Amino acid sequence: MIQKPLLISKQTIQAVQDRADIEDIVGDFVTLKRKGSGKYLWACCPFHDEKTPSFSITPDRGIYKCFGCGKSGDSINFIMEHDGLNYIEAIRHLATKYGIEIIEDEQSDEQLAEQNERDSLFIVLNYAKEYFKEQLHTEEGKSIGLSYFKERGFTTNTIEKFELGYSIDAWDGFYQSATKNAYNEDILEKAGLIVRKDEGKKYDRFRGRVIFPIHNVTGKVVAFGARTLKKDDKPKYLNSPESDVYHKSKILYGLYQGKNAIRQHDNCYLVEGYTDVTSLHQSDIENVVSSSGTSLTEEQIKLISRFSQNITVLFDGDAAGIKASLRGIDMILEAGMNVRVVVFPEGDDPDSYSKKLGSTAFKTYLEDNATDFINFKTGLYADESAKDPLKRAQSIKEIVSTIAKIPDGIKRAVYIKESSNLLSMDESVLVAELNKILISDRRKDDKKRVEETTGEKLLEELITETEVKGTDYNQLVKIQERESIRLLINYGFNEIEEEFKLYNYLLEELEDVEFITPIYKEIFEIFKKHLESGQVIDSKFLIDNSEGKVKTEVIDLVTERREISPNWNDKFQIHIPHENEQLEAVVYTNVARLKFRVIQKLITENLAKMKSAESEEEQDKMFRIHGELKKSEVELAKVLGIVVSR
Incomplete structure (x- = not known):
């Protein structure tokens, strides 16, 4: 077995x-x-x-x-x-x-299947890596792939360290090798190693290219970058598609090989391409990563921040390209990290310039030419705006807008002072512009926060609402159901009367209430099921023993967005009672509100049925039901102090 x-x-x-x-x-x-x-x-x-x-x-x-x-x-x-x-x-x-x-x-069969597929992706990707490494040392691989690496100055140590390889110039060379070794075609396709045409024909994604394996932070190969060596072959670089194990926005090339050096030097050099990373390693600079030719993402910045709060961006000497990349600097600053910049002479990049200078001189160049972003940005705009007042004003706005990205107020103040000196501009003018930007950004954030919470009206607004034509009673019932479950999982064990727990009261009062919101119904049923077996559960039990929507919802229900400041009591001697101090009234009122909203929902549904009734007998029945429902609505409205029409 x-x-x-x-x-x-x-x-x-x-x-x-x-x-x-x-x-x-x-x-x-x-x-x-x-x-x-x-x-x-x-x-x-x-x-x-x-x-x-x-x-x-x-x-x-x-x-x-x-x-x-x-x-x-x-x-x-x-x-x-x-x-x-x-x-x-x-x-x-x-x-x-x-x-x-x-x-x-x-493992269960379902867990086993999920884990097996993920493991299988890593297995076939590792097989592909080994295959491409082997192909580098075939006759074709040596004459084309290895020859290219040697021309670029890659040492044997670098080739082995980054596990570089070559894909032969054949339609299905890798596919034939993989299937011969019993690798599953579906997994090969999901890993992005083969492409399947509509008519079912399969062929290799990478053909006649040098291969750069892409590792995750733990060292597992998750994807490949492949460079063509033919002049007319497009695209120049071809990358693996995204998969269950590869998300390009969350991966940095070279991080696995460089993470220890980044920690050791407390600095991360950020470059653009694969060869920039390998060239710097050959110059004995290992604290370097690449965004692999894509725009820098927030996830990548956060990944670097696990190892250092300092990033030095290395720019090719191309003014247009530098300006296009400035958004990356703003993102680094927004993340609260420290950023410096090194610019190479025009026509050079980290790869070419490290070869020109040699390891020692190149290291010295990086140390001597690293500048903070203010000096960098000021210099970038200086020449083009020197004789044009409008461009100069726009340049100053650009610089201040970048300073505004910094979350730390003290750092902002330091950079404003520095900018004042560099720009020969009164500091108060820059401060005024900075404040304008900060206030505008804050308003945008507030507006966004309001938009994100649209539909989540405050309960206090809803409970005083009188009958309004077109009211969505399903939504109102949902809100009260949510409140009932919140009270149940937060205060279920609390006594509301002598030896009478809150959960006893809620379960008795809501016995005949059918929850309409699936997630609240599910939590309510879980609570009742455990109670039947003699176990009273709480929010901690649900968080520890649930998954997916139930777990997420319970966390939402127990987390408060706003807190009452202790200053009310400590400084002003004004006591603001906590909810659990008036729990009895809170739970009684909530049950009445829930029943009130359910009744209103039933009235609305009954009226709709009355309008569509096909017989007089059916209409009379609906009318009698309407009368009984309205009586219940009026009685509950009196308890709650809500005015409704009779």
């Missing part, structure tokens, strides 16, 4: 959940700050670009929630999302971090 591959045991997962400290884990990647009562920690979200912190951590619950992009989860979800790991890989990572012994059980 063949034994199934092993899956990490529930005991190990539980041990990781118990030991994982959300503050410790997230704090490795962002700076966390307390505000208000200190119950929550806040930071700028590591998953999207923002200037005002909307990323919240609740240490006592072990969860995070971003009110900007909506991402949420626990320690395991954070590592999965941030590092691009699957669930099992994240558990192993955290178990290793906290020294927890990993115990394994057999």
